[in-house]
Structures are given as C-alpha cells and as structure tokens.
Amino acid sequence: QSVVVRSLTGTMERMALEYLPRTLIVAGGVACNGALREASRVVGERLGRPVYFPSPHLSTDNAAMIAAAGTIKLQAGERAGLDLNADVSLRLQNLDVEDEALRRSGVHYRL
Structure with a gap:
C-alpha cells in the first residue's frame, strides 16, 4: 500500500x-x-x-459495481456481443432508489 x-x-x-x-x-x-x-x-x-x-x-469500487451489474445480466441469460462498447451515461435500475436517498440527504451527483 x-x-x-x-x-x-x-x-x-x-x-x-x-x-x-x-x-x-x-x-x-x-x-x-x-x-x-x-x-x-x-x-x-x-x-x-x-x-x-x-x-x-460516492467513492465505491467501480470494478465491483460493474461485476455486480454483469452478474445480474448473466444470471438473467443476457449475453453481450463482441461489438459491446462502453456507455458512460448508463443508469442501473437501483439508482432511482439511491437517487431518492441521496436527494433527501442533500448530496448531489451525476453518473
């Protein structure tokens, strides 16, 4: 370290x-x-x-977040093609709940 x-x-x-x-x-x-x-x-x-x-x-491990999102998609039977590309504006489904909690706490951010 x-x-x-x-x-x-x-x-x-x-x-x-x-x-x-x-x-x-x-x-x-x-x-x-x-x-x-x-x-x-x-x-x-x-x-x-x-x-x-x-x-x-707000400083979480991005790799863990991406792996968790990928696991959910994989378990649902979804597969990505070889043409997969990054989407920096992608919003995950649970962010609406997190957004509401952060709004109530006064924290502002954008993913």
Whole structure:
C-alpha cells in the first residue's frame, strides 16, 4: 500500500507542479483509502493547494459495481456481443432508489 500511495501522490505532485491547478482532487475507488487521503493532504499542504475528496459512499469500487451489474445480466441469460462498447451515461435500475436517498440527504451527483 505504501508503494502505491507514494507513486500516486508523487504523480499528483509532479502534475500539480507542471500544470499549476488551483485545487487537487482525488476521486474514484481509491479515494476511500485513508493512507492515500492523508498523503494527498500532505502534498496539498506542501503545494499550498486544497485537496478535495468525494464522500466515501460516492467513492465505491467501480470494478465491483460493474461485476455486480454483469452478474445480474448473466444470471438473467443476457449475453453481450463482441461489438459491446462502453456507455458512460448508463443508469442501473437501483439508482432511482439511491437517487431518492441521496436527494433527501442533500448530496448531489451525476453518473
């Protein structure tokens, strides 16, 4: 874990020094990792830049989500052809329930 954290934060710092962003953002499944969060905060302090992270419940493992969705389709007998392509705007059926819960909590996001 420490090697990966050093690699990711090293890359973050090099890119920040090259592109000079006003803020740093850590997102995706890795954003839940406590060691990465802390190391990213240290980099942000060193560079004088705020670092933002999504809340943990919005930082889930995408691979696990995709596998779960695929399992449901496979169990239903659905198969994808070799021409399958990514659909970045795809919404899964259970998101309506999640959307409502997030709306009530005041969290805003878009998939």
